[in-house]
Amino acid sequence: MLSDTDRATYEWQLDVPGLGEDGQLKLGATTALVSRVGGLGGPLAMSLVAAGVGRIVLVHGGELQESDLNRQTLMSRDWLGRSRVECAAETIARFKPEIEVVAVNENFNDGNAAELVEMADIVFDCAPLFEERFLMNRECVKSGKPMIDSAMYSLQGQVMVIVPGKTPCLSCIYPEVPGHWRRRFPVIGAVSSMVAQVGALEGIKLICGIGEVSLGDLIMIDAGRMELEKVKLSPRDHDCDVCGELARR
Amino acid sequence: MTIQIHYRGQLAAAMGVDAEKIEIDHHSSMSAILQDLAKKAGPEFSNIVLDDEGVPRRTLLIAVDGEQVADYDSCLAPGANEITLIPPISGG
Numbered sequence: 001m002l003s004d005t006d007r008a009t010y011e012w013q014l015d016v017p018g019l020g021e022d023g024q025l026k027l028g029a030t031t032a033l034v035s036r037v038g039g040l041g042g043p044l045a046m047s048l049v050a051a052g053v054g055r056i057v058l059v060h061g062g063e064l065q066e067s068d069l070n071r072q073t074l075m076s077r078d079w080l081g082r083s084r085v086e087c088a089a090e091t092i093a094r095f096k097p098e099i100e101v102v103a104v105n106e107n108f109n110d111g112n113a114a115e116l117v118e119m120a121d122i123v124f125d126c127a128p129l130f131e132e133r134f135l136m137n138r139e140c141v142k143s144g145k146p147m148i149d150s151a152m153y154s155l156q157g158q159v160m161v162i163v164p165g166k167t168p169c170l171s172c173i174y175p176e177v178p179g180h181w182r183r184r185f186p187v188i189g190a191v192s193s194m195v196a197q198v199g200a201l202e203g204i205k206l207i208c209g210i211g212e213v214s215l216g217d218l219i220m221i222d223a224g225r226m227e228l229e230k231v232k233l234s235p236r237d238h239d240c241d242v243c244g245e246l247a248r249r
Numbered sequence: 250m251t252i253q254i255h256y257r258g259q260l261a262a263a264m265g266v267d268a269e270k271i272e273i274d275h276h277s278s279m280s281a282i283l284q285d286l287a288k289k290a291g292p293e294f295s296n297i298v299l300d301d302e303g304v305p306r307r308t309l310l311i312a313v314d315g316e317q318v319a320d321y322d323s324c325l326a327p328g329a330n331e332i333t334l335i336p337p338i339s340g341g
């Protein structure tokens with residue numbers, strides 16, 4: 001049952017059709033993992049916390065730099081040089097002191113991937129490196145946990161909901177690290193925030209069982225034209241190194 | 250046949266436009282269409298779309314009328330209206 005505080009806090013969203021007390025309790029019982037907590041992951045994590053997830057695991061290595069400040073809205077200029085993930089955790093804790101925040105000052109790597117995904121019920125991939133994204137994808141497929149993958153470039157973004165056994169996985173659409181991909185790309189904070197909200201919403205819908213989650217689609221956001229469209233992805237790849245075995249079952 | 254083609258992500262800058270109408274032979278495979286476009290656009294576009302052997306990269310997503318096409322040897326359906334080329338992008 002919801003506490004009086006929760007009922008007061010979520011009063012306006014409890015009226016969203018289909019959400020109600022059941023949906024709110026599901027959110028409260030959820031541990032969400034967000035990696036990383038920059039331009040995409042920061043606003044995404046904040047929206048999950050505001051919506052009422054019970055516990056949040058933030059994964060991000062490294063210290064805050066000046067060039068992060070056009071988009072990393074959980075940060076503050078006077079925190080330059082501090083651990084980004086600790087800054088994000090501090091902002092979230094100030095917003096909602098009762099939430100349990102686990103701050104991991106590392107990026108996803110071979111050594112921590114399984115343990116990190118084990119902590120979560122749902123994973124939000126907002127990481128820049130394909131190697132990190134593939135590790136999250138692999139561990140989510142292995143453990144049957146959903147993953148929401150968000151990405152951006154300039155005035156565009158995309159979001160993909162991965163439900164192992166039901167939808168293609170990240171390795172189905174990207175079977176290898178793209179040879180030409182460059183770490184640095186153009187981005188405006190308003191675009192990364194916008195893409196983050198689409199990712200957060202797909203996750204909230206999936207957790208609460210409301211609306212229509214875009215399963216098997218690539219959601220494409222074009223802020224230049226202010227258009228949102230979906231591409232229907234091909235069925236799961238039976239030869240996929242990561243989820244092929246599930247697809248063949 | 251005339252078809253509308255959309256270039257997403259880095260491909261728009263590499264081609265100089267984010268969409269255009271192109272004329273294609275309806276017997277052309279998707280690979281041949283990409284190879285023709287790469288010839289027209291130059292090395293930056295080509296490097297995103299094709300590997301060193303001139304084969305379409307497996308990390309390029311192609312959609313025809315909103316549906317992914319995974320077989321690059323296939324030809325366009327006769328009534329096809331638009332192709333969208335979607336190079337991989339990432340978070341951060």
Ligand SMILES: [Zn+2]
Pocket residue numbers: 168169170171172173236237240241242243244
């Ligand atoms: Zn797969």
